Amino acid sequence: MTETLIETETGSAEETVALGRTLAGQFHPPCLVLLEGELGSGKTTLAKGIVAGLGAAREEDVTSPSFTLVHEYAGREKVYHLDLYRIEGARDIATLGLDDLLEDQATVIIEWADRLGRRLPGPHVRIRLEHRDGDRRRITVERDRG
Numbered sequence: 629m630t631e632t633l634i635e636t637e638t639g640s641a642e643e644t645v646a647l648g649r650t651l652a653g654q655f656h657p658p659c660l661v662l663l664e665g666e667l668g669s670g671k672t673t674l675a676k677g678i679v680a681g682l683g684a685a686r687e688e689d690v691t692s693p694s695f696t697l698v699h700e701y702a703g704r705e706k707v708y709h710l711d712l713y714r715i716e717g718a719r720d721i722a723t724l725g726l727d728d729l730l731e732d733q734a735t736v737i738i739e740w741a742d743r744l745g746r747r748l749p750g751p752h753v754r755i756r757l758e759h760r761d762g763d764r765r766r767i768t769v770e771r772d773r774g
């Protein structure tokens with residue numbers, strides 16, 4: 629069952645970070661957060677707000693995990709931040725060990741989650757980001773109870 633939590637537009641990166649901080653208050657680990665949207669749509673920017681809002685790291689310490697595949701942040705809460713942009717296929721996805729990460733009572737944030745295809749482990753939050761004019765982004769947040 630899918631439920632839309634938020635449909636909104638932000639007008640700057642700062643507003644998107646602020647939205648991430650607000651959303652973090654609604655996430656209760658273990659929690660899987662899927663970020664979808666084209667290059668530069670603001671996935672990492674939103675992740676900064678989520679990670680900071682969870683008290684896992686400072687906003688400025690959250691960077692794109694595109695080369696290392698996964699960043700781990702541990703503070704008040706634990707967060708794994710993944711980027712699947714360079715992932716090659718189903719076999720690579722299996723090696724991510726998503727279930728193990730979630731078992732760690734963590735929030736798992738995945739950029740380019742569309743790469744996961746239909747193989748989704750249980751309940752998750754799906755966030756879609758789309759370019760609008762200039763710095764505007766349309767952001768839709770859905771919860772799927774799995």
Ligand SMILES: Nc1ncnc2c1ncn2[C@@H]1O[C@H](COP(=O)(O)OP(=O)(O)OP(=O)(O)O)[C@@H](O)[C@H]1O
Pocket residue numbers: 638639640641642643644665666667668669670671672673674692739762763764765
């Ligand atoms: N409303 C907005 N929300 C988010 N980012 C914005 C917004 N307006 C402008 N930006 C800018 O757009 C860029 C978004 O980059 P970001 O790395 O967050 O995107 P991404 O979706 O993670 O890209 P990639 O697909 O390369 O991982 C940043 O330079 C940010 O400052």
Ligand SMILES: [Mg+2]
Pocket residue numbers: 671672673692711739
């Ligand atoms: Mg990114």
